[in-house]
Structure formats: C-alpha cells, structure tokens
Amino acid sequence: MELICPAGTPASFREAVDAGADAVYCGFRDETNARNFPGLNFDLSELTEAIAYARARKVKTFVALNTFMTAGKEELWYRRAGEARQAGADALIVADFGLMAHVAEQYPDQRLHISVQASASNPDALTFLAESFRATRVVLPRTLTIQDIAKIAQRVTCELEVFVFGGLCVMAEGRCSLSSYATGKSPNMNGVCSPASHVRYRQSGNDMISDLGGFTINRFQADEAAGYPTLCKGRFEISDSKTYAFEDPVSLDVMDQLDELRSAGVKALKVEGRQRGKAYIAEVVSTLRATLKAAPADRSLLMARLRALSEGQQTTHGAYEKRWR
DSSP: OEEEEEOSSHHHHHHHHHHTOSEEEEOBSSTTSTTOOTTOSBOHHHHHHHHHHHHTTTOEEEEEEOSOOOTTOHHHHHHHHHHHHHHTOSEEEEOOHHHHHHHHHHOTTSOEEEOGGGOOOSHHHHHHHHHHHOOOEEEOOTTOOHHHHHHHHTTOSSEEEEEEEEEOOOSSTTOOHHHHHHHSOOTTTTOOSSOGGGEEEEEETTEEEEEETTEEEEEEOTTSOOOOOOGGGOEEEETTEEEESSOOSOEEEOGGGHHHHHHHTOOEEEEOOTTSOHHHHHHHHHHHHHHHHSOHHHHHHHHGGGGGGSGGGOEEOGGGTTOOO
C-alpha cells in the first residue's frame, strides 16, 4: 500500500520525501486548495521544483485542486489544472464535477484522483466517477467501516485510498457548512476552515473561552489545554451534559489495522496534516514508514511515539469502528 503524505510548504515537502513517502500531496496558494491558509502552499515555480525533487527520488506528487469552483471564476481552476500538469504532477486530486470533466476532456492521459471532498462513498458513485471522468482512484470519506470498504472494493475498478492518521473532519465530508455559517468563509469554496481572522480567546474568571465568528465554541478550565476553535470540535450543552457533540478533539490512528485494510482492498494510506510544520511531517512520515515495514506485534510501540503529536495527545479509530454515541 502506498504511503501518501502531506506538505504545506516546500520545506515540509522535502521532509516528507526524505522520510519515506511514496507520494506527497500539496496545493497552490489560492482558493483552489482546501488548505488555503496564510503562509502555506506553493506557487508554480515552487511546485515545479518540488515535483522535480520528488521525481529524482522516485516519489510521486499529487496536486490538490480539491475545492468547488466559483461560478464565473472557473478559469482559475482550469488554469491551475494546466499548470499542475505542466509542472509534472503525477495526479490531480479533484472534488468538483465540472473540473473533473475539464481535466478528462483537455488532458485525457492525466491521472485523476477523486478528493474526499466529493463524498463518494458507495459503489454506484465510484463507478460513475470512474466511467464518466476516467478517475483512477477515489479517496474515501472517513465515515466507512473496514467492512464497508471491503464491500465497495469488490464492486469497483478504481483504486481506493483511505485516511489512516491525522486530524478528523466532521462526519459528512465535503459539506463543511458549520464553519461557513459562523464565518462566511467556506472550506469547500474558499479553502478556509475556521479562519484565524475569526478566532478569539477571552478570559472569564479562571476559564478560557474560545470564540469563532462570534459564537462561543468552548470553555476551558485552568488545567485544560485550550484547543483551536472549530465548530465540529466544539463542546456544547446537550440535555444535562456538556460534551463534544460532533467529534472529540483527537486524532485518527488506524495503523494497527493495516492488515485488515490491505485485505479490504485498500491501495493507498493517506496522512492528514498539510497545515503542520516540517518537524511534525518528518517525525510522522518516518514513523509510519517504519510501522509499514514492521511486524504486526511491533506496530503499537512504534506508533506510541506519535501520541504526543496527536490532537489532545489522544487517538481514535473514528468511524472505522463506528462506535457512535
């Protein structure tokens, strides 16, 4: 199974390549990219140089054009697709059907991967994408059990890629309406989830309050670490409890289920984290590479090294085991 690793900067890109990635995914410095944050991403010259660096070391580069096109501004997405191809991208990761059609028509030999943002999660959807746009791989949403994935693999011809480590998104991927409601910035169109410009922290007695776009997201006691305020990881009053309603502020880790994922038909393992620094990328990628090479009995000890780098220093199997509240 391929190890697909993130890079938000040229420095992180080189770290991912050197640490053992089979492929690195990255994006342009604009709204064509679902991680469109200040200080991150690539211009065309940086991307071209990064792809050359990876190719010289037999590592692939996937360029994420994984937001939905804005009506009247489609030319930006079309231009970026052409530039990524010109730079030598091994695959384009796309969410928008219109952009898929454009790539299939204009660049019929360009390898096309379907982004998780497209929320394709059943055999009919995957077959439609493969037949209509010649998609060769689909990144599955983090809403499926391993048994679900195995059933899908038996009925489709395209490759399946799944997330195995890093941050979790709310369990209806590609439909990030909560952040859009609170901030007016759409993760799916502007590429910005919970933008820092809309984040505020304030003291209330001994507690730290975190706000997003004028909404109170969480209240942290003095002995709690104050997490970044995203609505899907907010703590809310529900009936008589104060709880994380959508998802807990923890990281995904299913590296202890590598054999099950392989048996299910998974071809590629994806790591989340393009907004992370190069030190994080180096440690995570090298550890995951070692884990892939290790015997099953040795994997948990290796992965324990990453606990301190996980959100809240905790990890979960997420929906792979589907233990809903």
